[in-house]
Amino acid sequence: MNVYDITIVGAGPAGMFAAFYAGMRNAKTKIIDTLPQLGGQLTTLYPEKYIYDIPGFPKIKADELAQNLEKQLTMFNHRYCLEEEVIRLDYQEDIIEIVTNQQTHYSKAVILALGNGSFQPRKLRLEQAETFENNGIDYFISDLMKYAGKKVAVAGGGDSAVDWALMLEPIAKEVSLIHRRARFRAHEHSIEQLKNSSVQILTPYMIRGVSGDKSLETLHLQVAKSEETTDLNVDYLIVNYGFTTNLNLKDWQINSSRQGIPVQSDMKSSKDGVYCCGDITQYDGKVDLIATGFGEAPTAVNNALHYIDPKNRTQPMHSSSLFQ
Numbered sequence: 001m002n003v004y005d006i007t008i009v010g011a012g013p014a015g016m017f018a019a020f021y022a023g024m025r026n027a028k029t030k031i032i033d034t035l036p037q038l039g040g041q042l043t044t045l046y047p048e049k050y051i052y053d054i055p056g057f058p059k060i061k062a063d064e065l066a067q068n069l070e071k072q073l074t075m076f077n078h079r080y081c082l083e084e085e086v087i088r089l090d091y092q093e094d095i096i097e098i099v100t101n102q103q104t105h106y107s108k109a110v111i112l113a114l115g116n117g118s119f120q121p122r123k124l125r126l127e128q129a130e131t132f133e134n135n136g137i138d139y140f141i142s143d144l145m146k147y148a149g150k151k152v153a154v155a156g157g158g159d160s161a162v163d164w165a166l167m168l169e170p171i172a173k174e175v176s177l178i179h180r181r182a183r184f185r186a187h188e189h190s191i192e193q194l195k196n197s198s199v200q201i202l203t204p205y206m207i208r209g210v211s212g213d214k215s216l217e218t219l220h221l222q223v224a225k226s227e228e229t230t231d232l233n234v235d236y237l238i239v240n241y242g243f244t245t246n247l248n249l250k251d252w253q254i255n256s257s258r259q260g261i262p263v264q265s266d267m268k269s270s271k272d273g274v275y276c277c278g279d280i281t282q283y284d285g286k287v288d289l290i291a292t293g294f295g296e297a298p299t300a301v302n303n304a305l306h307y308i309d310p311k312n313r314t315q316p317m318h319s320s321s322l323f324q
């Protein structure tokens with residue numbers, strides 16, 4: 001049994017900074033998230049938006065903030081378990097079992113940085129779509145080069161869909177962008193770029209069916225509010241319909257409500273060894289901001305380490321004294 005000191009569930013800004021801080025304190029640390037990438041809401045919901053209330057940054061794009069947090073983490077050899085959803089916590093004497101949809105992890109303490117819950121992509125609601133999942137239909141892009149020289153369609157009408165189409169254009173053989181409405185909900189600048197690109201814009205089109213022999217080959221499209229149909233040959237379809245969140249802590253054996261998890265001033269939940277940080281924490285006067293989560297993260301880590309071994313000081317040395 002490989003037991004970690006601290007396991008952090010949720011790799012949004014709060015969880016990422018908690019992981020960095022745990023590294024600073026030499027804790028053997030693991031991070032689990034449902035998404036295939038780090039960043040939580042930053043990378044999933046608004047990567048291209050500027051944030052103005054991060055201390056020390058007059059303004060910074062959400063995606064860039066996530067990248068900076070990730071860069072900070074490269075100092076440490078943490079273990080990452082992405083694309084795994086935690087479904088419950090079990091408690092065995094001094095060890096907490098973190099049960100995911102894939103395996104069980106073991107940890108002396110847990111930090112829950114769950115935000116509003118685990119993110120799930122809104123899927124294509126077609127019977128055959130599941131057959132082609134990861135076999136032509138993708139909901140995330142983890143490696144852009146996978147699409148090099150391929151015929152790719154992107155479905156969706158928001159910023160991310162437009163951005164993905166533009167990023168794929170120089171790499172893929174052909175890129176089509178399919179949206180059920182005539183207008184995109186994207187930055188004017190991106191729309192301008194789109195108009196000047198070779199991306200084939202298919203609006204207002206709906207995807208009515210997908211087919212293929214061993215992998216995805218054809219999208220069956222219909223013009224919205226019309227009987228007109230057409231087929232599009234593709235190697236890949238990237239679906240970008242946004243995300244839903246799921247927060248179900250019924251089996252976690254900790255006090256929680258729909259608003260989140262009540263914590264004490266040391267960020268401890270109702271259960272020994274389980275601490276929290278970020279949007280998920282609830283206490284009087286709580287404000288849901290990234291800056292708040294950044295403050296809660298070191299409190300959670302230092303108190304978790306003190307729980308594991310009372311010899312660990314809750315007030316650690318300053319980072320400026322650790323690295324000269």
Ligand SMILES: Cc1cc2nc3c(=O)[nH]c(=O)nc-3n(C[C@H](O)[C@H](O)[C@H](O)COP(=O)(O)OP(=O)(O)OC[C@H]3O[C@@H](n4cnc5c(N)ncnc54)[C@H](O)[C@@H]3O)c2cc1C
Pocket residue numbers: 009010011012013014015016032033034035039040041042045046049050051052053084085086087113114115116117118119277278279280288289290291293
């Ligand atoms: C459009 C928009 C603009 C915003 N602008 C600002 C701003 O300008 N300034 C500001 O301070 N804040 C802003 N926010 C809010 C800010 O993004 C959140 O406060 C912040 O992301 C919370 O961070 P977090 O780490 O607590 O949670 P999240 O970022 O929500 O991350 C939580 C992570 O936990 C994972 N997770 C949850 N449950 C599980 C599970 N069971 N198993 C595995 N993984 C799980 C999720 O997949 C997710 O990746 C904005 C939010 C939005 C939507």
